Amino acid sequence: MLTIHVKTRLCDVFFRLPMTPFRISALLIMAAATLVGAPADPAPLPLSLSNAEISRRFQERREDLIRSAIANLNPADLSKGSFLDVTAALQRGERPADALARLARLNEPAPTGNMFWVYPMAALLATAGDRLDAASQARIAELWRTYWPSRGDTENHWMLYYSGLYIAAQSRPGTGPEQWFNGRSAEENMAEARGYIEHWMRVTTAHGQGEYDSPNYIGEYVAPLSLLAGWAADPAFRLKARMMLDYVLYDYAIEQLNGQYAGAHSRVYPRQVLQPGRVTSSSIGWLAFGLGDRQPGAQALLLALSGYTPPPIIERIARAADRPYVNRELKRTRWRMRNAGPDAIRVGDRQTVPVYKYSYVDRDFILGSSQGGLLQPIQQQTWNLRWRVDQPLDASNTFFAVQPYSSPHEGTMFFGEAWDTVTDLIVRSKADYDSPDKLASGSPHEQVFQHGAALIGLYDLPPGTRFPHIITLFSRDLRNVVEDASGWIFAQGGPVYIAYRPLAPGEWKPNDWTGHLAGGAGGFISAGFKEWGTGHRCYVSGAPRNGYVVQVAPVRDFASYAAFQDAIRVLPLRTAVAPVAEVVFTSLDGSVLHAKYGATPAINGLPVDYGSWPLFESPSGSSARGSRKLDLRHGPERYQLDFESGTITQTVATP
């Protein structure tokens, strides 16, 4: 933990000071404090959030990552070290022979990584192109001519591909069509790449990000933007990339808990569902803001190499003490190719559906959600609760429900494969997609509604539903799970009390993925599942019309667990499952929440106004739909990003 780290360093300095009267007095005070029963681990010194200190700490972490990357190179074992490790060494001018030897190995035989080869190769060229030996230069030139890297089929793929193509083409000025795999000159490739990247920026800042808030794929946006922010020669384009990095990092900072990305996610892998701290977003959060535990990562390394420095206001927001707050965000689904549905809207010639995100951000927990439905083809997490833990890396501090859904209808909505092959082909890389036990899924039969720290999920499973059940995960980190006679199930997750009320009864089942994964299918989840995939319990209900109410509250608000339970039991609650699932619930904050499947939910009798949902809205930031602006606030500070004009405005109000 960084806080402890700083404290330790100060103590070290203190004890190295000469023995002066001041020091003696201080030592006596410290000893006395210990003797009179003060906490054995005294409160950590407050972390300075001055610009200078934020910058200094960032540079320390940055240096740490780069140094460890260079250390990955091993001249005795040329199978070790990535393209970016090589780049780090060459950028620093350290161990160039080791780096070049490893580079030669990496590019033989011909690459297969497509866009995952393009972007680190571009970083290498931009950073250290002039430090390559003749053999490396010749091999790289040959590969750009002969190897056709696919640009992939997701927005993150395209950002990686086009940012890499842009920087690579910039690094090889004047090269003609015959020197490029696609028969286009360097200048043509730069123009095409910039066209897409600026399009993505326009759509994202006006309609929301498509692969929104993904603990995994945030890295695939940070990496390309780092590439451009670090090395785009055009200052206006470079500035836009830096602004988009600010945008993406703020998007993370406003919805994280000690570095853990929380709230509804567009895409998350099974292991990341159960160990939400062991994700790419955590490695980026640690580097950018010092949040959570140190985790190396390729995308964080590229951010470190780029020279980009996050604006200090984002760390101040990330560490803000004025929680709780509500954060609303507008995102969009992945582009829908077909089966777009009546709720689809057009953005140019593409179709999408707005995603309405809502998160209640407390200092001890985050409860966040989207409205449900098919918002992503795979890996969607519609809602989750995350509570604060001091060591987030291996914690399973998560609580959520899911209706496991898969279908050719969903697959062909987003992928170009045929109706009869799409599910099979998805499963070849996402093994859990067609599993009744899967823990991340969108569902067309699900509607979720949240207000404050209360959430209602409703389901209507038609006959023939492939996996006709709802799973609610009670992770192994939950304590004191109680099935109450009132129908509520109570649990405690660290500093948070949870009350869960199913509308229809279910049964407890172990969550054991061992059998499911025994075949080893799925590159991301083929190993280690015994460590993270077992020890949890699921509450599974097969009722076709069903739902639940979730109310959470910080432990600090109640005298005891029993007091919390008493408070929940007396809350007015009316539920029905016919003709459709319906709930009227008065939450702990006194709001009357009314949700009926198929209808717009209401708060205190007023329907939720989805039409005016903002791109961002919280005490720390706001952005109107379509505005292409983001306005950040912290105390008297304002930091305004205007993507229309390509400008940043920073002001500090004077009293």
Added chain:
Amino acid sequence: MKSSARILATFLAATLTAAAGSPPMDFYAAVAMTKAQKNSSTPTDSGLYRREADGRWVHFGPRILGIGSVAAQPGHPAVLLIASADGVVRSTDAGRTWRKTTGWEVLDVRSIAFDPLNPLQVYAATQWGPIRSDDAGANWTPAHAGLAKLYSQTVIADRTRSGRVLIGTEDGIYESADAARTWTRVATSPATTVLRLAQSGANGQLLLAGTQHRGAWLSRDGGLTWQQTDPASATANLYAAALNPHDAAVMAVGGWNAGVRVSNDGGATWTDRTAGLPVKHIFVLAFDPVTPGRLWASTFEEGTFYSDDLGRTWHEGGLYGAYGFDYIFIPAP
């Protein structure tokens, strides 16, 4: 489908040169090698394969993911256009060099059709809407006007009337009489995704369509009106449709769990000719323009097969493990 249009165009070209002897034809398959794809979202190989005289299949052209087809300019077979996930890729020297001729906006191109009567005019079906080129594929422009839904994966250029195009969309078949500048829905076409369109090389008024969930559809008036055919496959997903360029009465359809179904009486009756194939999942069918009566079939991951007796017996044709998207016959340059 469009492969039929190309077969037709190339067949006509072949006929014109018949006096000089049988023209050499190249036979290509657009495939993805998915059988061995494990723990990966990408196939182990993909692209165009050309069948050599000894029966071997040899990779041809750039290795790009998601190649759906290839087309040659009528009269100029050295001009080739590849339909790929990355866009349209063009060669003007019979495949020695290639150039992507679409920008970032164009993706997931599934089929390409030259106008046989105006070889500069080209149409491409993409899964995000059709595009058009007026200069043999050197430049492209969107061609969406009038389409209710943009998804398309099959297009044919009417060989009997220049500038007339038929495209299969998510909303049935659409027709354009002005070279894809505007589109009108063909009222009698099924309101479902059209997976494959084909025009007869023997009778230009005869067209065949394979659809999603709605089986096979036949038009005998050049695509103005359509009727469902083959009741036995009426709800099947039919990915393959082919018409014999040597005999207008002979046609075939194939699909998922539908096997190969053939008719030799102009669609009046149909017969299951799946026996002898390893699976009943068919994605491509084509009648060989060089060997009259030969029918080629691409199964899902179990290989390519051919039959010289309209499916009564089948012979292995290679490409084991392939997920086929198209067969294309092109005059050798």
